[in-house]
Amino acid sequence: MITKKIFMCEDSIEGIFAAIYDAGSSRYGHDNIRIQVQTAGTENFDMELFSEYIYVAGDEEKALKVSKAIREKISGEAYEMVCHAALSDEGKKGDMIYRFLILGFSLGPKAVNLLNNDKVLNIFNLNRNVMNESHHFLGFLRFTESKDNILFAKIKPRNDILRLIAPHFSDRLNMENFIIFDERRKTAVFHKSGFFWIYVTADDFNMDKLLELSDQEEEFQSLWKTFFNTIAIEERKNYRLQRNNLPLRFRSNMPEFSSNDINSSDDISGK
Amino acid sequence: MSVIIQERMPVQKKLEILSAAAKYDVACTSSGVDRSGSPGGMGNSVGCGICHTFSADGRCISLLKILFTNECIFDCKYCLNRASNDIVRASFTPEEVCTLTMEFYRRNYIEGLFLSSGILVSPNHTMELLCITLKMLREVHRFNGYIHCKAVPGAAPSLIEMTGWYADRMSVNLELPTASGLRNLAPHKSRKNILRPMKQIQLGRKEAVGKPFRIQDSRTGSDIKLPDDLRLKDSLNKDDLRLEEDLRLKKDLKLPDEWKSEGDWKLQDNFKNPETVILRPSSSALGLVKRPAVSRGFVPAGQSTQMIIGATPENDYQIISVAEALYQKFDLKRVFYSAYVKVNEDSSLPSLQDGPPLLREHRLYQADWLLRFYGFQASELLSEERPNFNILMDPKCNWALGHLGKFPIEVNKADYYTLLRVPGIGVKSAQRIVKIRKTSNLRFEDLKKIGVVLKRALYFITCGGKMMYPVRLEENYITNQLISIKERLPYGIDGSNLYEQLSLFDDVNFTSLNHTDIRSLTL
C-alpha cells in the first residue's frame, strides 16, 4: 500500500508556499500528498497511521518562486485570492490552495473563473470570507484613548486580518499614534504619527499602560452610548435583524454593547 | 410656537434630543466616494461605505446622524419637531458638532457626519449655520472623512453652493411623493423649494466635472440610461421641470437681511456678507461663492432624497414613478423610502394600527433596486390598472409571472440583462454565469453551486435546451408554486399571519392580489 505523504508547514503564506514547493517537486504524485498547516488547533490532531509526516520549514526563496509562478502562470488575481485564502482560519486551507494551484498551473488565467469547479470555489469562498471579515472590522473595531494619548484597539478576528486592515487605519488616522492588537494570535500593528505602520508578534504584550484611559475617554464613550441608544426607532425594534447584521462575536470590544449598560445589551432570548 | 429652551444644556442632553430628532431620517450610508487620507488631516472615505454598528432596530449606523437644531419654525404634521409640539428644544453650536464628530471618528465609532436641521429663524439662517459647521470641520479640524449635509429648502443658492464644496453628499428630502401630499402635511414647504436646490446640486456636479479635480463616481459603471422615448409620463409637475431656467434667473438674487446671523457666531467667514460672496452672476450653477482652498469636489458622492411612505394616499406606482423621474432627471444616487411612523396625533394623518408599513417599504426598496441595477422601468413593474405591488411576492417574480411569454430562456445563451430578469438569479449569479460560460457549458448543478435559487428559477430557464423538470408554463400554477416557497423577508417583516389568512381562500386568484385587495380580504 502507498503511504500518504503529509507535508506539515507553518501557518503563514511563506510556510504554505514552501510546503507547496516541496510537495510539487517531490515525486510522490499529487494524489498521495496532503498539505497540512500547523495551527493552534492542529497541534494535537490525530496522527494517521500509514502516513508519513514531512516537516517543512518556512523558506523565503521557495516561497518567492511559488508566488512568481502563480502570477506568471495563472494571474495576479489568482495570486491575491491565494494570499487572502492563506490568512483564513480554515484548517484545510493548505491543501485547498495546493489543489487550486495544480489546476491553475494547467489551465492558466481562466482558472479563477471556473466557479463551478470545487477546487476553485473553495479558494473563492476562503477569499470572500477573509475579505468580508476584514471589511467588518473596518467598521466594528473600536479605539480607546489612553492617558498617553495612544489609541488602542483589541480585536479577536477568526481570520488573520490584522495586516489587511492596517493600511486603512494608517491612512485614515495618519496623525495619530495607535496600536491594534489581535488577542487571538498575539500580534499587533503599531502606528506612530506620520509614519508607516509596522507589524509585530507580541507574545508578552503588556497592555496595562494602554488600558489607563485618558480623562475624556469615559465621557466620549458615554456620549456614544447615548447616541447609539436614542437613534434606534422604538416602533421598528428588531433584535434578530440586529444580531444578523452584527453577530455577537464582534461585540466584546464595542462600548455600545458593554454590559454595564442595560439599554444597549442585546436581547439574548431573540424576541 | 411653544418652546422649552433650557439654558446651558449639557452636550449629552443635546445629543440625546437632537439624535432622537434625526432618527427618522433613513439615509445613513457613507458610500459614493473614494478618497485617501490627507497629510496633516484626519480621515478618508471608502467608496462602498462602512457600517460601524447596528442599532436595536437592526439599521446600520455609519454616520453621526443629528439635527443641528430642533427649534423649528415650520409645522410639518408628521414631524416630532413641528413648531406646534410641546417638546424640549435644543441647538448645538458648530464647535460642539465638530468635537463630537472628531472624537467619535478617532475612536472609529463613525464614518463621518450626517447633519440635518430644523428651521431655526429662517431657511437661510439655518443653512448658514450648517455651512459654518462644515467649514469649521474641514478647515479648522482638517476633517477629511465623510460628510452628508441637508440642503434646506428655500435657502439661497450661494449658501447651498458653499456647503456643497464641503460636503460629500447632500440631500433635500422630497418628504412626500406628490405635491398635494406635501401641501396637506407640510404647509411651509413647497415642491418648488425642494426641487430647486436639487437641480442646483445636479447642475453644479455636472459643471464641476470639468474643473481640475476628479469626481469619483462609483456608480458610473452601472448607471442605467434609458433612451429618451421610453421616458415615462412626468410625475413631477411642469413647474418643477422649468427649474433649470428658473435657477439661472435667481442667480444674483439679493439675499434677504434675515439670513445674516445674529447671536454669537464669532467666525470670520467670508460669506457672511452676501455682497462679497456673489462673485460673478453667470449662467452656471456654480461660481456664486469662492471655492475653499482645499477642494474635494462639489458634492462628490452625489445627492439622495427620501419619501415618507404611508402618510398620504399615493399608490406604489406613483411612488416608484417619482423615484424613476428623480433618478433620470435629477441624477440622484439614491431614493430612500421611510415607512411612516406615527409620532403626532393629527386628524390629517392615518392611524396605522398595524405599526409602520414595513412590508410595503420593503417592496419599494426591491423595486428601486430593479430600477437602478436590473434595467427595469417603473411602467413595466406597475400600471394604472395594477398600481400596487403584490404583497405575497417580490416585484421581479410578479413581473416574470405577468410575462411568461418571454420564458423560458437559455442560461448558456441569454445576455446579461435577460438573465437578470429571471426570478432566482441576482446580480452576482448573473455575473458569474456570464464569466463561467466563457469556458464551459453550465448545467443545473453548476447553477446551484454559484448561488442561483433553483427552486424559483427552474420555471423560467433551460440549460442546454432542457428544463430541469417538465413543468407547465401556466401563470396560476407557477404562481402557486412560487408562493409556497416562503420568501426570505428581513426579520421583523412578518408575512406569516398573512399566509395563514390567505390559505382560507385557496381558490383565490393570487396574481391579482395587491395591498388593498389583501386588506379587504382579511378584514
Ligand code: SF4
Ligand atoms: S422643517 Fe418640518 S420636517 Fe423639518 S424639522 Fe421642521 S417640522 Fe420637522
